[in-house]
Amino acid sequence: MQHATYGKRLAGGVIAASALLGTALAAPPAASAATTPAASNVSTAAEFRGTAPSCVVRDVIKHRKYVKVTNHCGRAMHLKVVIDWGSDSPCLTYQNNEQWEWNWGRGSYGKVVTC
Numbered sequence: 001m002q003h004a005t006y007g008k009r010l011a012g013g014v015i016a017a018s019a020l021l022g023t024a025l026a027a028p029p030a031a032s033a034a035t036t037p038a039a040s041n042v043s044t045a046a047e048f049r050g051t052a053p054s055c056v057v058r059d060v061i062k063h064r065k066y067v068k069v070t071n072h073c074g075r076a077m078h079l080k081v082v083i084d085w086g087s088d089s090p091c092l093t094y095q096n097n098e099q100w101e102w103n104w105g106r107g108s109y110g111k112v113v114t115c
Contacts, residue, residue, distance in 0.1 A: 065108075067081055069081065070094075078114060
């Protein structure tokens with residue numbers, strides 16, 4: 001008689017598990033790709049942070065610890081010079097065709113980034 005009871009409990013558990021899984025699989029997703037910010041055409045500032053694009057010209061003289069940054073992107077850019085093992089420049093807004101020079105004391109030139 002124990003085998004019959006075990007079989008009924010097992011079958012009941014399988015049916016209950018199937019019902020739960022079926023419900024979970026039939027439930028709509030919490031957020032579809034059409035409603036997520038990444039899928040929309042709205043851009044955020046965080047998407048553009050990183051190494052400055054090639055339209056930002058960098059003239060670097062490492063042994064003089066000097067860089068001249070020029071914006072040729074056709075729009076205003078928020079940029080800063082990253083100095084490895086030293087103090088970075090502040091984040092500055094460069095209008096199109098505007099240039100700026102930066103000298104540093106400690107460290108070495110790393111890169112120019114958007115900010």
